Amino acid sequence: MAETATRVLASSAPSTVKLISPHGDDDFGLLLRTGMQQAGMRTDGLFVPQDPGRAKRTAVCSLMLDDQGDLISGVADMDIGQTALYPQTSADTHGLPGLLTAESPEIVVFDGNIGGAQADELLAACETYSARTAEFQGRRLLTLFEPTSISKSAIVLDHFSLAKRNGQPTQPISFATPNVVELQQMHAASTQLGLVPSPTIECSSCNLSVDPSIVEPAAVLQAKALVDAGIISVILLKVGRHGVITIDAEGARHHPVSAGKVHMVNTTGCGDSFAGAFAATLSHFIKDQWPQSKAEWSEHIDTAVEVGQRAARSTLASTRAVGENMHLLLNSHL
Structure with a gap:
């Protein structure tokens, strides 16, 4: 993810992408x-x-x-x-919130490999920092979670479960990029923890019309349940050759993959390429001007999804875990 983001933002010197x-x-x-x-x-x-x-x-x-x-x-x-989570020294008295203050990032991206305890620490620090920046700068810190695997996809949920038991407020993760089986695991674990109600089979008031040949309607409802529970603001559901479905408070929208055949060489790294390119593109658009309307937010997310899909497509045709020509992906949007 960090390599993809670095290469997408190759025009930035020095690089604004820091892998910790x-x-x-x-x-x-x-x-x-x-x-x-x-x-x-x-x-x-x-x-x-x-x-x-x-x-x-x-x-x-x-x-x-x-x-x-x-x-x-x-x-x-x-x-x-x-x-x-981060390098600590004997002189470190401010911890992770201090690191965020020093770096002033637009978006913090993390995956399931850090484990539940550290995900809790990271999300708590991001919430503290985001509340401060929202108060003084009118903008919040964005977060993106890449689930990594089925077994690691639920590591973020203990944070919300603990906060709920203690009556503490939380902020939802801004974006998550699961595939369908990871989403199912996240929803099942959330149900067990009492974070979402028992599964429902319909939602007549929801704008969730997605072609059932692309994804089962139950998966979209599961994603909407996680959004409604305040766990994730926007779910970027990866549906393979069909592209991506975004699910948020407004409903669900399908983002098909652009036309054209791709010689598939290697599926490994496509998900990370998508997440890295999405985060890099969104960061590029909001670093100077925070979106002022839902329409502007929607436009930025649409563009970021498109660039992420093109990055994944490049990796799909490459023998490497990050495909070639990532530095060209933003050219048409500059």
Whole structure:
């Protein structure tokens, strides 16, 4: 996601995209730093965790693909992602809210690899920071959650469950980018936690008309339930070759993939490419002028979805996890 966003915003110098992530003091950590530097990415957010009792192995994922580029199986070691959210020093007295204040980001993007406890810490800090910026600057901090996998898709829900039990207010995650099975898991877990009502089979007052050949109506209702519960503001539901469906408080809209055949080489990385390009595009449009109307917001989201789909399409035709020519995707919108 960070590489895609960096390349989409390649005209920004220095880069406005900062990847904050732990890595191990090992050969893979050196490879990570070197590769990011060669890709023109910032490395000032990388750090080696100081806790001697936690994992120090750089995250590694090995995947096996079939001859169509689809995933068959994989082995991943992501334990280090749950050791620390950000680099901490003995002089660090302001924690994560202080880091957000220092960086002043438009959008914070995170995925399921950080785990539930750290997702809670991150969302709480984002809510504190967002409330402050909304009060003084008239704008809020946006957040985007990429679920990563079925098993990790529900890591954000404990934050909302705990806040509900304690009677504390929360702000919804601005955007989430699940596929259908990840969405189903998020909804099922939310139901178990009492965050959404029991599943319904219809919603006569909702503008949720999506062709059932694209996605089951139940999936759209599940997404709307998460929106209505104040967990996510906009769900960007990925539906493969059919494109993306956006579900928000107003209803659901289908964003088909642009016409033209693509020689599929590799499906790995398409979801991350979409999320990274979407976040980069939205950040580009709001950094100087915060949208003043729903129509303007809708226009920005439509454009960001389009650019995200083009990024995913590029990756689909590439042997790499991030496709080529990402730096050209914003040209027609500048």
